Amino acid sequence: MIRTHGARAAAGALAALLVLAGCSSKAKESGGDGDRADADGVKTGIGVSGKTITLGALTDMTGVYATLGKSVTQAQQLYVKQLNAAGGVCGYKVALSVRDHGYDPQKAVSGYTELEPKVLGFTQFIGSPFVAAVKQRIDGQDKGLVLPQAWSAALLGSPYIRVIGSTYDIETMNAVDFLIKEKGVKKGDRIGHVYFEGDYGESALVGSKHIAQQAGLTVVEQKIKPTDNDMTAQVTALKQAGVKAIVISAGPRQAASLVGVAAASGFAVPVIGNNSAFAPQLLATQAGPALMKNYYVASPSLPIGADTPQAKKLVADYRAAYPKDALDNGIVAGWTAVSAFGEALKKACASKDLTREGVDKALLSIDSYDIGFGVAQDFTDPKSPSSHESVILQPDKNVTGGMKVVREAGASEAAKSYTPGA
Incomplete structure (x- = not known):
């Protein structure tokens, strides 16, 4: 259970949501957004108007995950552009409506409340605590598909x-x-x-404790806030505790500080982060050499610089669209999510049902979806994530996207036998 500032912020956001939810419901009732059929017999509803399907993206362009948010969003905008150039879906063009919440709970919930009555679903929603804050509403009332950039078991x-x-x-x-x-x-x-307070960090902590118990290890905890950027105190405490390695479930800034401070103090233990705890821009900072030597990242897929035809095409297309922007794994995450949503739209089109219910049903029928980044996604069981596998990456400024593969996709025995929430 979360008992920290993050929990209070989420609770405040949830209270604001409850006030605003009624307004949203009334708007839908008076807006005449009931299901209907177009001239071709395709059933449509909320988020489909005229000849346009509108999808939502709730992102972080200005907060702790600004680098990730920018890459995810631009990758999704690129996908939509290419999809429309190829004819769209069922004769409809697709539009992406983006809101920046700056990793602020109030802005995240209000952004959801604003967009929800206008969109078919969401290709992006950054922030596990924020998605959790509206989960009850999504499940009980809105029932629109959400593919979050968040990996909390909650x-x-x-x-x-x-x-x-x-x-x-x-x-x-x-x-x-x-x-x-x-x-x-x-x-x-x-x-x-070292972990963020809230759903992200505490979900990761469940994992480290679970495998530590099986392997006979002891976990030394260091809880931090997203606003904590200097990891000197955490490094000092862990060094005194005699740890042999460190897991970090936080943002890129915290990971860079942790690895940099550890290296500067002669504390040369390996550090591994969750997928959102790295950005290649860090390699140009003072922490760059230490990151390349002692830092690793667990990723849900191969990196943007993977040696596959699909990865190479995405790199070329992204560079052409955004020549001034760096390549990172946020592009892969954004592209994977929007591609999965696009695949659900296409299946829903084939079934002549582009309502929220039809699109959700279509996604739940996809049992092996691989866009060329090494991991097949199975969406058929809502109680389980789409994959139990991770690729282990290491920062390297000499490769495309700043990350190289040091262990291919696979699931540990602990992960294979684990049931989330059990």
């Missing part, structure tokens, strides 16, 4: 919120498994875990 169980890739608890098990098999961590050792 989001599982909803037929409308579909986590793409392994949840943070499973991903962290795969990360610790790498430390055990590749970095010399052994039974009896202590490992540190």
Whole structure:
């Protein structure tokens, strides 16, 4: 249970949501957005107007995940542009309506409340606590498909919120498994875990504790806030505790500080982060050399610089569309989510049902979806993430996107046997 500032912020956001939810419902009732059929017999509803399907994106362009948010959003805008150039879906063009919440709970919930009555569903929603704050409303009232850039296990169980890739608890098990098999961590050792308060960090902590219990390890916890950018105190505490490795479930800034401070103090233990704890721009900072030496990242897919035809095409297309912007794995995450949503739209079109119910049903029929980044996604079970696998990456300024593969996609034995929430 979350008892910190993050929980109070989410609770405040949820209270605001409850006030605004009634207004949204009234707007839908008076707006005449009931299901209808077009001239071709395709059933449509909320989010489909004229010859346009509107999808929502709730992102972070100005907060702790601004780098991720920009890449995810631009990748999704690129996909929509290409989809429309190819004829759209069922004769409809697709539009992406974007709102920046700056990783602020009030802005996130109000952005959802604003967009929800206008969109068919969401190709993006950054922030596990914010998605969790509106989960009850999504499940009970709105029933629009949401593909979040969030991997908290708390989001599982909803037929409308579909986590793409392994949840943070499973991903962290795969990360610790790498430390055990590749970095010399052994039974009896202590490992540190620096984590954000709230759904993200505490979901990851469940994973590290689960595999630590199985492997005979002890987890030394260090809880931090998203506003904490200097990890000196955490490094000092973990060094004194004698940890042999560190897991970090936070943002890129915190990861860079942690690895940089550890290196500067002669504390040369391996550090591994969750998928959102790195940005290639960090390689140009003072922490760059230390990151390339001692830092690893567990990722739900191969990196943007993967040696596959699909990855190479995405790199070329993204560079052509955004020549001044860096390549990072946010592009892969955004492209994967919007492609999955696009695939659901196409299947719903074939079934002549472009309502929220029809699109959600279409996604739940997809059992093996791989866009060329090494991991097949299975969306058929809402109680489970679409994958239990992780790829282990290492920062490298000499490769496309700044990340190289050091262990291919796979699931640890702990992850394979684990049931989220059990």
